[in-house]
Amino acid sequence: MTPDRVVAALKPAALEDRSEAGVDAAIAAIVATPRSVPVARGTARRPLWPAVAGGVAVAAVAVTVVGVSTHRSVRPEVTVVPAPPEVPKVQAAALSFTRTGKYLTVKVKDPVADPARYEEEFAAHGLNVDLQLAPTSPKKAGEVLFVEDDGGGRVKMITAPGHCGSDTCDVGIKIPLTYKAFVRVIFGRTPGPGEHYNTGPGDTPGEGVGLSNVRGRTVADVLAEARRKHIGGIGYRWQPTSAAEQGDKQPYPMGIPADKVKGDWRVYDAVAGTGGQVLLFVHPAS
Known part of the structure; x- marks a missing residue:
């Protein structure tokens, strides 16, 4: 390769930024590069400049990789603060x-x-x-x-x-x-939701089984409220209204069968029985 061909293969802009010694070194490197194997007549030869340009690009990439690989990352220091000791819970007096x-x-x-x-x-x-x-x-x-x-x-x-x-x-x-x-x-x-409790003086008749005041209401009215509130297990007891009905003189000392109770009878109280039962103390309307 003659010097003219070598100069023609170089990118002019690249030579403008080089000193005379740098240009001579670049020409010497190109001349020393082995020529490609001759190809058959009629086959186009690969231009020299793309190979040179490729070499320059690879060199640039190599420089970039080296620059990244030699960069030292700096991690921020992390201060670990220990959790405060758990304070034992003091149970209040019952x-x-x-x-x-x-x-x-x-x-x-x-x-x-x-x-x-x-x-x-x-x-x-x-x-x-x-x-x-x-x-x-x-x-x-x-x-x-x-x-x-x-x-x-x-x-x-x-x-x-x-x-x-x-x-x-x-x-x-x-x-x-x-x-x-x-x-x-x-x-x-205090009772839980739906929990029955015994009542006494000062309590509202029926409150212990979830009913509103039952005193003086008809059996039919109280039963309708019980159905609305899903209160079941209703039983009946005789409510004495005179001395002649006290003790064993009352008509139903063991409780009143449900089919004997009339809807217009009056309710005097409603209390909690055993096993979730609700007992209505009733008497025929006078």
């Missing part, structure tokens, strides 16, 4: 104990606590008390419903006016500090 003179006053603070907690807290004060909870009218939740002791009635009940609505009710018990005998006490609690 009962309140107050010393008043020679007595220990006890009231229920948590009416939905596990009964075992009541026993543990009584035992911590040296008392043998079986405390139970029974569903009652919501306004009587926390009231003492029953007390039984083996100490000759030495356990007293505490009353509080206005605690149970407009009535005065028992809200706690007083146990002598020297008392060591057994005590059983039942406190009232």
